[in-house]
Amino acid sequence: MTVSRVVELEGHIIDSGMMQACFGIVMDLGGAFDVEEFSVGRSKTEESYCRMTVSADSEATLRSIVHELHQHGANPTDPKDAELTPAPGDREVPEGFYSTTNHPTEIRFEGEWLAVERIEMDCAVVVHPGDDSSNDGSWAETKVLNAVEAGDLVVTGETGIRVHPPERPRERRAFGFMQGGVSAERPSESTIARIASELQEVKDEGGKVLVVTGPAVIHTGAREALAELVREGYVDMLSAGNGFAVHDIERDRYGTSLGMDTETLDHPRKGHKHHIYTISEVIRAGGIRAAVDEGLVGSGVMYECVENDVDYVLAGSIRDDGPLPDTITDAIEAQNALREQAHEADMVMMLSTLLHSVAVGNCLPSTTRVVCVDINPATVTQLLDRGSAQAVGMVTDVGTFLPTLADYVLTRS
């Protein structure tokens, strides 16, 4: 028995790799294709169009082929409305629910395509019908599994869903300029200069910048550079863990980070206790803002965040000492706080932290600009390998990266 279905692709489907991906999917999954129409964009501004019949020897195979195809931007020619199934309970998605990609997505509801709001991968899509006589006011959004409520109309199956993977930009842009894999052997200063002008551009356009940062920023002595970027308005939101804030404040209180003086490189003995003393002091003060207000903390990244009303989220983890009163210890609550930041951000800079960067990256649509900096190439590879359209990865030392970036942004521009 052979079953088949007609799908179509349009746009810059060749140079974006969509055609290649789709042909590969069909072959890998054991199906066959028969191209019925193919008109290629004759120039770089013209779009191409392809319509083909995909066939397989079982309905199950065909369904998984079509599922994959449409995740890569090929859509059935005979659109039907998406299938909606009420969630059976809180945090319970119906069987066969559609799990999102991080690409812009539309849902067909009562004959019209609704753009899904707050797009993010591995979520359910919930449709909120509008007024009953029309679908004016109907809208759709993503929900993570634990946010689904009983009765939510969840999209199930494969029909009535359109996904728009990012196309290759027609012109070369600053972002996305790192082609060909992650490597430490790239021009460092020139890349930083590029990131600096991109950062400037985002700010000039009124965009919001989210910095996701790990404690290595403090240990490597880049704290002052980051504090300066916060103070000068280049950072709108900050995501970090308890340890980042602790070492940042430890540096203010004791001149050390993880017990090492980041200027003299001395290891004052007893220094390894400084972070614990710091935590107990901030706890006694009642939190970071209170510690700043009391004059207990007078410099650093957290200080500048407080002074400049930069929204910060400190997400707790099981390896935390303390933690500080500001640290959100519940993982779901913390993830939701990160999610809000991620959805507001126009540009995200991930600095030497795998855990927080993965957490934030999970919430990002593929259209957000991402800069990822780490000294471990495997970390950069893992973070960039999430289908972001506009991403720059840099294998470098954050301890020299941030001072150089601050220099380009604040002095040389």
Next chain:
Amino acid sequence: MTVSRVVELEGHIIDSGMMQACFGIVMDLGGAFDVEEFSVGRSKTEESYCRMTVSADSEATLRSIVHELHQHGANPTDPKDAELTPAPGDREVPEGFYSTTNHPTEIRFEGEWLAVERIEMDCAVVVHPGDDSSNDGSWAETKVLNAVEAGDLVVTGETGIRVHPPERPRERRAFGFMQGGVSAERPSESTIARIASELQEVKDEGGKVLVVTGPAVIHTGAREALAELVREGYVDMLSAGNGFAVHDIERDRYGTSLGMDTETLDHPRKGHKHHIYTISEVIRAGGIRAAVDEGLVGSGVMYECVENDVDYVLAGSIRDDGPLPDTITDAIEAQNALREQAHEADMVMMLSTLLHSVAVGNCLPSTTRVVCVDINPATVTQLLDRGSAQAVGMVTDVGTFLPTLADYVLTRS
């Protein structure tokens, strides 16, 4: 002004490096020493003894020298009772509180030395006085900062505290055999054989084994080997994250891990959704145990834990999908659960997870045997760099390590 204090060291203080460390501390911190008595163990079983006067030009310098010295096992000759200060509030330690090392520690209370229970680094020490007429029943324990309660008698200052860093074993033992830094260029099979016999020895002595594991164990196809070790009684406790359990059950339900078939190496398209489907199925079932009872899950590590009553802790994190109902989402609660496991363990095997290993490692006294396996040498270095006396680090592929270990333990022994 010169101030001074007399300290003494005893034991195998030369070959354990204690003398060297202590002389170095005095010099580094700008003090001077005057050795008054030094009797060296004339043979490898005899202990040595050193008494010296340490001097510095300020009381503050002297205090920090003495603080460091006693953390390395040098103790004042004129012991006084430890100073105790009531905690001013819940989660508030008094100023100047003593922050622990991970070495066995004693506190002098009413003229007698109390061994501190549940030793763990970066904690406060709380003394519980016994009956008021004697100190019968007096005892001392560590408390992490967030567990301190108002009124707890917390040790402050430097007096009346004795620390016992681990000595170099007199005979060569299996553990601690990896000298000279972490390297991938070590004999792999022979090292695994050694770990296998150590594991066997711990079990033969009735000891408890805690496995701390990351999802790489599943992705690399080592799941069956670990499941077998659980089934055969070599694992008493398991610490992992939400992702580990998800991928373990995904493998059972869909044959994949992170979407890849770990046997055929196929990437069934749609496979990248399997983990989300898995999560929603376990949520619907009400948890892992319920899913096993329902017959939804019939193999794997989590299955064997349920079937063999192996205590497991799944600690949540901000990057989790779902999470599963079993996952403890509050970091403090999760850390306390790990702490219980850590204090019960006689041997800890850390398998390809940095976050959970650091969390567990933080709770371990320096006397617990630790095996740490990761493919990233920096991870192994970081985990072993915590002063454990009996530790083996191995830079290897957990996907071949576990099958080989299981083979040695279950077949070849």
Next chain:
Amino acid sequence: MTVSRVVELEGHIIDSGMMQACFGIVMDLGGAFDVEEFSVGRSKTEESYCRMTVSADSEATLRSIVHELHQHGANPTDPKDAELTPAPGDREVPEGFYSTTNHPTEIRFEGEWLAVERIEMDCAVVVHPGDDSSNDGSWAETKVLNAVEAGDLVVTGETGIRVHPPERPRERRAFGFMQGGVSAERPSESTIARIASELQEVKDEGGKVLVVTGPAVIHTGAREALAELVREGYVDMLSAGNGFAVHDIERDRYGTSLGMDTETLDHPRKGHKHHIYTISEVIRAGGIRAAVDEGLVGSGVMYECVENDVDYVLAGSIRDDGPLPDTITDAIEAQNALREQAHEADMVMMLSTLLHSVAVGNCLPSTTRVVCVDINPATVTQLLDRGSAQAVGMVTDVGTFLPTLADYVLTRS
């Protein structure tokens, strides 16, 4: 001024990524394209065809576009003979010489296409005309720069050259199964099983296997497994450095590798001198073969190579101790020896050595099967990033990889 040229592509040009690459090249280099004919293969066995006019605003730009296009398989529709220029001197190539890719290449000479022999990247192509009245007996080959001789007819310019980048296999094959980047988080045993059956297949077909190996094979205790594969006929050629042979023989003579006993894990003091003693003993014997013949060496990889007439090349380097008399100390001579091995090999296994693997990889056509094993993901990435069509990379511990591979090949198959 606009200049233009017509090029055509044929084959599985979509799913192999050729179309995508070519469109990208034109856009990146500032040209424009106008697709004149495009017939897409209607099914997975049908080939596609595309003819397009490429235009640019200068002859120089157009030339570099066309140069790039044809390196990706797009060829001018109006083939002319290649331009040939005599080399002005020994080791001197004429200006504008054509530098090869590692893909199968043809040169148009007197109206006919000659397949270039001994294809290898970054070489000149030298045409040897046959009999003067016809081009019977004409042939073409690659020459590295230092092998070019005065008067050699070297291909210059861009015309008359056809390159055939590898196409995506129509069916899934064992090789090339690692898609999506290099990662340690892949199923280890299943991958090794796949490599084992591939190795078996090559041998069954009478193919030749070249093992390129570093000293880590000895240090990690995998020596016996590799020796067994040599003895059982699975290795036809071996490439290594002086250090590999030294440590292999050190193990035989002293039971150690780099001074560590690879079985007991002891570090016999004085062990760090064993390699120097080993070298001096082999020098005294007159070489490895002589040492085997004398009975000085009775086991190990080099021993099995000698006993089983496996061709080995020991290439010298500046970090060598000794070196052994067998080591080729001149880099050009050593490279030529490797080149012979590379061109004869049907399958190459690169085991934990970057230097030798790069050297051999430089000499390989893109059609040779390659297996690359290293514990450092950056090494695997670098080695696979050379355009091989049939390559498997594995981030694992060679000390467990080789015993497991030998087990699959010799026992389980």
Next chain:
Amino acid sequence: MTVSRVVELEGHIIDSGMMQACFGIVMDLGGAFDVEEFSVGRSKTEESYCRMTVSADSEATLRSIVHELHQHGANPTDPKDAELTPAPGDREVPEGFYSTTNHPTEIRFEGEWLAVERIEMDCAVVVHPGDDSSNDGSWAETKVLNAVEAGDLVVTGETGIRVHPPERPRERRAFGFMQGGVSAERPSESTIARIASELQEVKDEGGKVLVVTGPAVIHTGAREALAELVREGYVDMLSAGNGFAVHDIERDRYGTSLGMDTETLDHPRKGHKHHIYTISEVIRAGGIRAAVDEGLVGSGVMYECVENDVDYVLAGSIRDDGPLPDTITDAIEAQNALREQAHEADMVMMLSTLLHSVAVGNCLPSTTRVVCVDINPATVTQLLDRGSAQAVGMVTDVGTFLPTLADYVLTRS
């Protein structure tokens, strides 16, 4: 049967770890010790002294204990002359020859101690007796195995040899300040500032600086910074490979390095051929100096070396393209050239190259100051793990390191 021998140690034997090491050796090798005299330095400037009888149950065991002890600075109390045996042939050392450490060493010859010249590890020691009636003019030097000539008087056995491992500096110095292992999480700018002042100090004292560099310096865009340091006289000698010189000149000729424009980050198509064109151009010119003289090369590191008479050694390897006429293709000849540089250097900076750094490091005495910079922590660990007394390792990006270093040295000082 018990055999024994008396040895003594003197100096700062406790805080340098010598006592600890020696006690450990005796225990590890199954011997026993009996301390007869031990006087400990009563203050940090006083030296200590220890005399002990070491015993073992066989002469062989005792010998290997004593061998190890004296490599760690413990010397027999009853010094005898060293045993000298003539080398039986060229490149043939006599059996039982003494193989050197990299520490300062003395040989007892005719009752007097001769300092061994050109100390370097894994060498033979050859004594050149002076005038026959006295030993005026007698001297000793190291020879690598392949430099030994028939008849050379080679030191054999264990007697009459004194080794002086480096002691812990009495005061804290810039160098050697990185204690506690290699880590990327160290203060980057402060460490660079320290290295800058150390470099300045060496130059102020008239010392010689050897830079050992890999091509990553060019790829990461740090070429101009290094060229400037050469031009300003901070580099006296340069060691590199063929590839470094090729990419440095490629940047001059084509604006690219490995085909990427290090300023604009463009990948001019055809760029991947630039290095081959560069090589052929330099070959045509007859070498680098000729290319500079002809005006073919007008900037960069090699250009500055030529213009400023900085001695450079380009050591060939099997992965070289070309090579350039300047490249020494014979490994022994190249190693000897490196050896001359190494022995002349007062400070060595190893920049992002493992092969050349190991080669140079092999030739260095333990007293030379070493700075090692690499982005891979395993490389830094491996390079520092060679017993250098005065070494700084830094895990950072050489592309930001060198500009920052040049800034500190040339501008901020």
